[in-house]
Amino acid sequence: xxxxxxxxxxxxxxxxxxxxxxxxxxxxxxxxxxxxxxxxxxxxxxxxxxxxxxxxxxxxxxxxxxxxxxxxxxxxxxxxxxxxxxxxxxxxxxxxxxxxxxxxxxxxxxxxxxxxxxxxxxxxxxxxxxxxxxxxxxxxxxxxxxxxxxxxxxxxxxxxxxxxxxxxxxxxxxxxxxxxxxxxxx
Amino acid sequence: xxxxxxxxxxxxxxxxxxxxxxxxxxxxxxxxxxxxxxxxxxxxxxxxxxxxxxxxxxxxxxxxxxxxxxxxxxxxxxxxxxxxxxxxxxxxxxxxxxxxxxxxxxxxxxxxxxxxxxxxxxxxxxxxxxxxxxxxxxxxxxxxxxxxxxxxxxxxxxxxxxxxxxxxxxxxxxxxxxxxxxxxxxxxxxxxxxxxxxxxxxxxxxxxxxxxxxxxxxxxxxxxxxxxxxxxxxxxxxxxxxxxxxxxxxxxxxxxxxxxxxxxxxxxxxxxxxxxxxxxxxxxxxxxxxxxxxxxxxxxxxxxxxxxxxxxxxxxxxxxxxxxxxxxxxxxxxxxxxxxxxxxxxxxxxxxxxxxxxxxxxxxxxxxxxxxxxxxxxxxxxxxxxxxxxxxxxxxxxxxxxxxxxxxxxxxxxxxxxxxxxxxxxxxxxxxxxxxxxxxxxxxxxxxxxxxxxxxxxxxxxxxxxxxxxxxxxxxxxxxxxxxxxxxxxxxxxxxxxxxxxxxxxxxxxxxxxxxxxxxxxxxxxxxxxxxxxxxxxxxxxxxxxxxxxxxxxxxxxxxxxxxxxxxxxxxxxxxxxxxxxxxxxxxxxxxxxxxxxxxxxxxxxxxxxxxxxxxxxxxxxxxxxxxxxxxxxxxxxxxxxxxxxxxxxxxxxxxxxxxxxxxxxxxxxxxxxxxxxxxxxxxxxxxxxxxxxxxxxxxxxxxxxxxxxxxxxxxxxxxxxxxxxxxxxxxxxxxxxxxxxxxxxxxxxxxxxxxxxxxxxxxxxxxxxxxxxxx
Numbered sequence: 001x002x003x004x005x006x007x008x009x010x011x012x013x014x015x016x017x018x019x020x021x022x023x024x025x026x027x028x029x030x031x032x033x034x035x036x037x038x039x040x041x042x043x044x045x046x047x048x049x050x051x052x053x054x055x056x057x058x059x060x061x062x063x064x065x066x067x068x069x070x071x072x073x074x075x076x077x078x079x080x081x082x083x084x085x086x087x088x089x090x091x092x093x094x095x096x097x098x099x100x101x102x103x104x105x106x107x108x109x110x111x112x113x114x115x116x117x118x119x120x121x122x123x124x125x126x127x128x129x130x131x132x133x134x135x136x137x138x139x140x141x142x143x144x145x146x147x148x149x150x151x152x153x154x155x156x157x158x159x160x161x162x163x164x165x166x167x168x169x170x171x172x173x174x175x176x177x178x179x180x181x182x183x184x185x186x
Numbered sequence: 187x188x189x190x191x192x193x194x195x196x197x198x199x200x201x202x203x204x205x206x207x208x209x210x211x212x213x214x215x216x217x218x219x220x221x222x223x224x225x226x227x228x229x230x231x232x233x234x235x236x237x238x239x240x241x242x243x244x245x246x247x248x249x250x251x252x253x254x255x256x257x258x259x260x261x262x263x264x265x266x267x268x269x270x271x272x273x274x275x276x277x278x279x280x281x282x283x284x285x286x287x288x289x290x291x292x293x294x295x296x297x298x299x300x301x302x303x304x305x306x307x308x309x310x311x312x313x314x315x316x317x318x319x320x321x322x323x324x325x326x327x328x329x330x331x332x333x334x335x336x337x338x339x340x341x342x343x344x345x346x347x348x349x350x351x352x353x354x355x356x357x358x359x360x361x362x363x364x365x366x367x368x369x370x371x372x373x374x375x376x377x378x379x380x381x382x383x384x385x386x387x388x389x390x391x392x393x394x395x396x397x398x399x400x401x402x403x404x405x406x407x408x409x410x411x412x413x414x415x416x417x418x419x420x421x422x423x424x425x426x427x428x429x430x431x432x433x434x435x436x437x438x439x440x441x442x443x444x445x446x447x448x449x450x451x452x453x454x455x456x457x458x459x460x461x462x463x464x465x466x467x468x469x470x471x472x473x474x475x476x477x478x479x480x481x482x483x484x485x486x487x488x489x490x491x492x493x494x495x496x497x498x499x500x501x502x503x504x505x506x507x508x509x510x511x512x513x514x515x516x517x518x519x520x521x522x523x524x525x526x527x528x529x530x531x532x533x534x535x536x537x538x539x540x541x542x543x544x545x546x547x548x549x550x551x552x553x554x555x556x557x558x559x560x561x562x563x564x565x566x567x568x569x570x571x572x573x574x575x576x577x578x579x580x581x582x583x584x585x586x587x588x589x590x591x592x593x594x595x596x597x598x599x600x601x602x603x604x605x606x607x608x609x610x611x612x613x614x615x616x617x618x619x620x621x622x623x624x625x626x627x628x629x630x631x632x633x634x635x636x637x638x639x640x641x642x643x644x645x646x647x648x649x650x651x652x653x654x655x656x657x658x659x660x661x662x663x664x665x666x667x668x669x670x671x672x673x674x675x676x677x678x679x680x681x682x683x684x685x686x687x688x689x690x691x692x693x694x695x696x697x698x699x700x701x702x703x704x705x706x707x708x709x710x711x712x713x714x715x716x717x718x719x720x721x722x723x724x725x726x727x728x729x730x731x732x733x734x735x736x737x738x739x740x741x742x743x744x745x746x747x748x749x750x751x752x753x754x755x756x757x758x759x760x761x762x763x764x765x766x767x768x769x770x771x772x773x774x775x776x777x778x779x780x781x782x783x784x785x786x787x788x789x790x791x792x793x794x795x796x797x798x799x800x801x802x803x804x805x806x807x808x809x810x811x812x813x814x815x816x817x818x819x820x821x822x823x824x825x826x827x828x829x830x831x832x833x834x835x836x837x838x839x840x841x842x843x844x845x846x847x848x849x850x851x852x853x854x855x856x857x858x859x860x861x862x863x864x865x866x867x868x869x870x871x872x873x874x875x876x877x878x879x880x881x882x883x884x885x886x887x888x889x890x891x892x893x894x895x896x897x898x899x900x901x902x903x904x905x906x907x908x909x910x911x912x913x914x915x916x917x918x919x920x921x922x923x924x925x926x927x928x929x930x931x932x933x934x935x936x937x938x939x940x941x942x943x944x945x946x947x948x949x950x951x952x953x954x955x956x957x958x959x960x961x962x
Contacts, residue, residue, distance in 0.1 A: 051820075056900035059816040061908060067824035074831050094931075097924050104917055112242050119913045123899030137899035139909040142916070146909070149920050153927045154828065160934030161835045 030079070037079040041088065044072035052147050053140070062143035066150025073151075077158050085158055093155035100149025107141040187230060187252045187306055188238055190223040194299030198292045205288030210277045212291040217273035220298050224266035231259050237308065253308040253372060256653035260504060261305035261433055263650075264511040268425040268633065269298040275519055275629035276417045279526060286331050294421065297323035301426045305433055309369050310359040317355070317398070317430060321348040324427050328414040340410040343712060347397050347407045348427075355394025355434075361387035371437060378441035385447050391438070392451055399431030399485045402459045406709040409466075409478040416522030419474060423481045424515035432485060432507060436492045436500075440657045443495020452493035457589035459486030464596025468603060468692060473521040473531040476604055477514070480557070480597070484510050487593055490586065491572055497659040502571035504651035505665055508640065509556055509564040512633040516553035517604065519630045520546060524608055527620040533607030540609030546622050547609045549634045556637045558601040558685065559594065559678060564640035564647060566678070567665050569594065573674035574663060591681060598685020603692060641667065736858065743865035751868060754875065771812045779805035791843050796833045800826055817904040 048069035055061030077085040111120040123137035197219045205212035231254055241249040254262075273294060280287055300323055304316035322345070329341030363369040365379030365387065378384070395401070400408035408428065412419055422428065435452065442448035463483030470476040488510065491503030523546060525531040528539060540547040556565030576587040640647045644665035652661060669675065767773060782801040789795035803826035810819035883891070890911055894903045898910035908916050 055902060055905040055909075056898075057902055059820050059902070061817070061902075061905045063908070064817075064820045064824055067821070067828060071824065071827060071831075074828070078831075094928070097927060101920060101924055104920060108913065108917060112240075117244050118242055119910075119917075121898060121910050121913075135899060137910075139898060139900075139906075139913065142909045142913055143905075146916065146920055149923060153923055156927045156931050157828075157832060157835075160931035161832060 034079045034084070037075045041072055041076060044075070045069055048072065048147075052143060055143060056135075056137060056140070062146030063150060066147040067154070069147070069151045070154025073155055073158060077162055082162065085162075089155055093152050093159050096152030096155060097149055098152075100145045100147070100152055102145070103148060104142050104145030107138070107145060110138075187227065187235075187254055187302075188240055188250075190226050191252075191299050191303045191306070193219060194223060194295055194302060198296035198299065201292040201295060202288035205291055209283060210280055210287060212287055213273045213276040213280070213294075216291050216295040217270045217277075220266050220273060220295065221270035223298075223302060224262060224270065227254065227259060227262045227266065230254060248311070249309070250312045251308040251370065252303075252306040254306060256650045257433070257436055257504070258305050260508065260650045260654065261429070262302060264425040264429065264508065265298055265301040265305065267636075268511055268515045269294070269301075269421060271515060271629050271632050272417045272421045272424075272519070275420075275522070275626060276415075278623055278625040279415065279417050279522055289331075290327065290415065290418070293323050293326045294418070297327065297421065297426055301430070304430055308371050310363050310371060310374070311369060313371065313434075314352070314356045314359060317394075318349065318352050320427055320430055321345060321352060321398075324348075324411070324422055327418045327422070328411045330414070334413070337413045340407070340413045344407045344411050346716070347404050347712070351394040351397025351404070354390045354397075358387040358390025358392075358394065361390065375438065375441040385445075388442055388445070388447050389451075391434070392448075395431040395434055395452075395489070396455060397431075398434075399428050399489065400459075400482050401431075401455050401486060401489065402462060403708045403711060405459065405463070405482045406712055408482055409475055410709075412472075412474045412478050416474065416518060416525060419478070420515045420518030420522070423478070423518060424511045428481065428485055429507070429511070432488045432492065435489055436503065436507070436654070439492055439495050439500070443493065443658070449493050449495070452489050453586060456486040456488075456490035456493065457586065457593070459483065460490070460593035461486075461589065461596065464593050464600060467600040468596060468688075470600075471533050471607075473524065473533060473604060473608055474518070476533075476600060476607075477517055477521060480600055480604075481514060483593060483597065484514070484557075487572070487590065490590065491575065494575075494586075495658055496575060497655050497661065498571060498663045499575035500655035500658050501648070501651050501663060501665065502568055502575050504654050505564065505568035505571060505644075505647050508647055508651070509568045509637065512637045512640075513553040513556040513563075513565055516549065516630050516633040516637070517557065519626070519633075520550040520553070520608070523622045523626050523630070527622055533603070536608055537611030540611075543609075543622055543627075546627050546630060549627070549630045550609065551605060552634045552638060553630075554601045554605045556634075556641070558598045559681065562638070562641045562667055564637050564644065567641055567644045567647070567667060570669065570674045570678060571663065571665060573677045574672070577673045577677070587677075591677060594681045595684045595688060598682055599688040599692065602686065602689040740858070740861050743861050747864055747868045750872065754872065769812050772809055775805050775808045775812065779809075789844075792837050792840055793834070793842065795844075796830065796837065800830045803829070817902070 048065045050065075051060035051068055052062055052065035053060075055065070073085060073088055076088040108119045112118055119142075121137060121139040121142075123135060123139075125133055125135045128134050197216060201212045201216060204215055235254055237251060237253045239249055239251040273291070276290070276294070280290070297320060300316045300319035304313060304320060307313040307316060325341045325345040328337060328344055330337050332338055361383050362374060362379060365381065365383045366374050366377060367379075368374060379387075397404045408423075411422065414422070439448075460483045463479045463481075463486060467476050467479035467483060470479060484506075488503055488506055491499050491506060521531055523543075524536065524539065528536060530536060552563065556563035559566045559569035561567075572590060573587070576583045576590060578584075644667060648665045651665070655661075779802045782798045782805065786795050786798045786802075789798060804823060807819045807822035807826060810816075810822055890907055891903050894900050894906040894911075898906035900906040900910070
């Protein structure tokens, strides 16, 4: 029975691609902005990864890449408020920050296991036929840690300063409505 | 042995997952791993293994060295052996499906790893690190899931007291290490430093010892920590945590035993603690509290023995260290069985358990006999040696002997109180008492069996204890069960008889003890200290953190102007030869930045001001780009954007326009104006001076440029510096970012949760209780 239902509903969208018009909170919404941001969002994220990887030879690096990715989330938040942000990032920001620092610290400690000092780095180059030269420097992982931490930092800011304040406004509004209702009852 | 420490830490990391899947079996896994480390230590020691070293930051001369000598092995036997017994015991002590099994198992194994690291470490900094790690582990274990207020308070007290001592000890160790020119413990002991610095260092180290080993006046944290589960208490008392202080004294005694600054405080405080702890133990009704004060007393005894630095005393100390670990773990585990299976551990309510559980009672009796110093147990052998060490004609020995004898009399008395309180009585209780079970009884029996074996064959204990004591001189005494009719035997007999008499008169003694004046109540002292500290913090904070943003910015600006200005004006200034511009594009960008900056003070609305400030930032980013720093320009523009966004978030909560300034006094307004102008002018001047002083790239910069491609594999030098050459700086910076983000998020979310707590919700009364606890 349930399998049959699953089969019939397999192509139902698991999430709303755009939120319905009946939003519960009073955030002035712009459809154009929301759609544009939804389209831009993956592109900006890819660009941030490009910045992260290109940092070794061109302007960029984990810090700039992380900021660009963070700004992508800022765009989502500005366009659609905290609900839109929640649909863009499901992981809790502190976990992202912690993961970033952990990656950086682990990268720093790994050389010790091979008898090198902390934070020592090395790099390899391979020639992949038909593709070209591929280079991997171990300090890239350190940069990935920085990237993650910055992304988490921006998400955390959005959560506490953005969404936090927004919730507070909502709470106050509810409080006001409750009081008005009480007065009317009297 | 590095692998043993690493294995314990790794096991601790996976145990929560094991516990989620298999429940109480996690303790068994931990027990096996801990036991394996003991086996490894024994094999390595007999194979002649001594030191091993891991250079983790050779450039800074930092390495982690482990050393396995007789003392370290003795401690390892305690830490790993008793650790394995306690973990095995925990498999049945915890009830099936209980919450927190994973946490307790993981922290206990980590605790064992930290203690192992502590006793094996041969450099003072690693030693300190592990020392604090044990404090944190005990905090986590005592605090449990953090839901009980009593447990939280006890955990906090343990942490505050031992960390305070730990910091003092760190300072002392650094002083000693600097004076001796080495941070290796073995080298420090071989050639101890002298002079006033060493005296200060010793005193500070002793503060650490006294807090960690619960000596007067820091002892109350140990009885308070009895809120922890009993196996945790057993481990805390028998092998870990409090034994760290004893270990440090044993480790450093060969270097400092002859100096009065070392032995006088240790002997005086040790004896006082021994007597007071015994006295307090005699008044307890709770079995665990009785044992806790007993530990306080025994720790004082151990410190006295290990501090004085004679062969016999050191031998007795090492033997007693072993004996105490064995009998105290057995007794605590017994108390745990009674608590879980009989439902209480109050001696006034227990009755007749001896006849119900004969095997457990027999084990506990043997352990208690070892504590009281009855033959043929290892406690007797050690105590004989201790009496022998101080049975000399000189006044110092005689005084110490009197104290030790008094403490021992009390020990005998509270041992009887424990044993008869726990197992005595006719047993008229209804039959709702459970059975102890095989695992729990075996866990109690193992250390008891070891006590008997070591008592009958004291030569085994002397293998290690004698080896350790050998640094103090030739072997003039041997651990024996029977020495013939000697003064120590007479003293033992007197102690036992007097202890029995004292126990018979416990009622009178308790009444006398109740008259202990409140001034001597150390717990009251701790509370007063904490309350005073909080009041001080409140006072300082309310004066420094006034909450006025203009005042903060003003103070920062005045400092920025004041401090470097002195250097700038007094230092040699070569002629300034600023170039007007490097690129023509700089000109319009600079004009834009200046115009935006000049407009900011005239902005009426907050948002306008923020946007104009942002414009300044973007213009400066443009300048960076023009003069050839694309990395810097990218970061500048991105950060500027983020700052703008954050500003806008915050500004939503503010009124749109600035407060009108007419209400402000003109003097204040003018002061602000002057400070702001002076700050801007000064920073501009500073930039001018700095930028014209550097005429060509610095040597460090040139070196970075030269080696970026080969060493970091990067052609972008800026990135190479960030992630490779100065990666440690970056690591520090991102850690600061993490702390700042956590702080900002807490501040942003705190107000919300505070309001939510005040709202009358379903869990409102819980929140209220929380508040009351905070104020209490």
